[in-house]
Amino acid sequence: MSSDHSSVLAAACIEVGLDHTDAEPIRLGENALFRLPGGVVARIARPGQLTVATREVRIAQWLAEHEIPAIRALKDIAQPVQAAGRAVTFWEELPPHRHGTPAEVATAIRRLHDLPVPADLPLGDLAPFVRLAERIDAATTLTDEDRSWLREHLASLQVRYANLPPGLPHCVVHGDAWVGNVVATDNGQVVLLDLERCSVGPPEWDLVSTAIKHTSFDWITAEDYRDFCDRYDHDVTTWSGFNLLRDIRELRMALYVAQRATENPTACAEASLRVACLRGDETRPWPWTPAL
Template identity: 70%
Template sequence: MSIGVDQQHRVLADACAVAGLDPRGAEPIRLGENAIFRLPGGVVARISRPGQLAAARKEVHVARWLAGQHVPAVRALDLPHQPVLVGERAVTFWEELPAHRHGTPAEVAQAIRRLHGLPIPDGVPLGKLDPFVRLAERIDTATTLTADDRMWLRGHLEDLRSRHAELPQGLPSCVVHGDAWVGNVVATEHETVLLDLERCAIGPPEWDLVSTTIKHTSFGWITSSDYQDFCRRYGHDVTTWPGFPLLRDIRELRMTCYVAQRAAQHPEARGEAQVRVDCLRGRAGSRPWAWTPAL
């Protein structure tokens, strides 16, 4: 859960004291479950939700490994204490990116193709991809939905888990980003950069491809031309794989549960949460659905 701004500043100050950084002049970039601050001197601090020390450690390890592979990605500061644990919250420190924008489908394809082509490393705590992480928790906290809708979502989740146990063979497993949407693949003036590395894992590369694919097939957010360019630059069209409908359904559920949980604290998200549930339950016709992107 999110904490108040004053408490976030206290956590930041305590972490900076350990890291030897000056928190004066810190400006919030994003405040939520994970709070992000900009510090003077080109430093960004990320405060995790409680209980995420292992995930924060993994993100720092992955960032340092990618730097060693010369892959453009967010860079962790070289500090003796990284991450810093303050209470139950892990705080990590990063180099601030220059001016950037969301990546295009073509840029996403090129970035994840490069990531997927890396050798699986030793000594980096990647773990196996879990496409269902936090979904049950998000459903339980989606209190603006009816009890019937939440019960249906729980049943849908269990059905997807059962189907996933028999996921068809696809491309060879590799290092995947885990959440490769255009907000996590950004473009600066000179390069395309991977952000938010906490979901990096070993898994099917199709999982990363589906994130962009459904923006065309499920929602019509990108054109056929953009999607074909995405496939060409990556070298594979995931919709030709028998496992695509399952990974599509899981990703759609993840997108629904994120907004449904958010709606509990942000009334402006309630309508979109209900639209998404209605679509999954077959109340709103067939794809492409009229979802509004949640950025």
């Protein structure tokens, strides 16, 4: 654990009366997760994310009120807590779990999409391009030519998204519904994780995440994808706006790895491959390695 994380975690735990002795790192990334004694997980957000963290806790509480299986914010404490400019939130630890199957993802997001849009919760509109320009600028392992092309590609997608074809009625969407954020616990529940991107928007955005695992990368079989469509009762690939949302999602995935490559040299080749595919050097399905 870094000294920065250690001091932030200690200050936040002291404020809410939680024991941080022997805190165990779970994941140290943009958001740092720590396992605390007593089945509690602490999440330290990036600097400047107090509003986002507050919103995520409120969304978790709203989902609990509607009995949607999702991560649960710890009850009976005022959160988030601010410590050294970082927002810290506290969550109930999940039982042992695995990544969800396509069918389980479909079931989980269908339950979410069927909820009425809350009038008293400022979810905001889906923001599919959030932080992409910053990630392009920070992708220093890519060539200047690639980054210039990516900026032009991003601008083109933003123009196209402003004219997104009509589809299913807008609803509450998860915003990042891949199999790492929809998990199945050993006690039989399928649980939504990472509510940071939860918002109001086209439900197709959540469906595209699984669709491209078959159509763009061949990571899941045709049978798995048919099962996904049957469980959700819709095939997003038949919609006229599919290619646009596919292109946006693929750009997000490419830039995620490009960002990782600046800190992890082993990701440089994958980052370059993904950009080359976006630029048309390969035909789908692309030989991307899943970045789990």
